[in-house]
Structure formats: structure tokens, C-alpha cells
Amino acid sequence: MTRFARALLPLPAVMFAGFASHARAAEPALAEVMQMLAGVKISHARFVETRHMAILAKPLVLGGRLSYTRPNQLERQVLAPYEEKTLIADKQIIIENRTRNQRTLLSTADHPALFAFTEALRATLAGDRAALERLHRLEYEEGDGSRAIIELTADPA
Secondary structure (H helix, E strand, O other): OEEEEEEEEEOOOOOOOEOEOOHHHHHHHHHHHHHHHHOOOEEEEEEEEEEOOOOOOOOEEEEEEEEEEOOOEEEEEEEEOOOEEEEEEOOEEEEEEOOOOEEEEEEHHHOHHHHHHHHHHHHHHHOOHHHHHHHEEEEEEEOOOOEEEEEEEEOOO
């Protein structure tokens, strides 16, 4: 199994959910978080993403904003170190890189790994536990009362 995603999320703003699961004891808390997420219609958060790649001498750190609009629209705006907007709606992904003046249109059907990643994000933000459990093992961990962690581990195909 490989670790797919780990999200530490502010609970009231609920952009990414978080409280992770220590077996059965966390079950009611995870159900409560998923129910809370299912009630969110629009959510916004800032993000910092660190990418570690062998071809880079040092990690690439991206910063920007992430927005979710029910039922399935996710927008990610990278503001630094370059400008790029990714819009995911239905089964399409549109990437606009202002720095390079490029626009790319992708279909999730043509990119299964990208589809799995976007569906995991959208299912988390929608509070759709059944969709998450179809492809991932969920682990839940309570945070400090205002945050929680949901860790998704992809099961091998």
C-alpha cells in the first residue's frame, strides 16, 4: 500500500477535513466530520505545498488558494513562485499557467492517476465517505480540537 494523501484541516472553515482514525474509537468522530463536510457548500483555504523531486536540488515550495464549490468544482490557484490556476469540474481539468501563457484541457478519463487524486479531494470536501472508501483505507486522528487529520492510503489494484 502507498500513502496517497494526508490533510490537516481547520474544522470550522473545513477546507480539508481532519481528525484521523485510531480503529473503532475514532469511528463516531470521523462520521461526524464527514457529516459536517457534507453540509459545506463553498469553502476557501490557503495552502502551502512542498514538492520533493530527485531532479531538483532543493524542494519546490508552492503557495496559493484552494476553493471548493459543491457539488464537484475545485479550483487551485498557485500564486508563488509562479502563477497557475487549475479548475476541476465534472470530468474536465483546465490548467492555465500565466507565467508561461499556456492553457491545457485534460479529461480525467484519459488520466486515471489524476482522476483518483481529484476524486479523493472532492470526495473529502463533499464528505462522501463511501466514495473515499471505494479506493482508499481511511485513518482518522483527532487534532487539537480545531483541526483533525484524515489519511488516505491507496489500496494496490
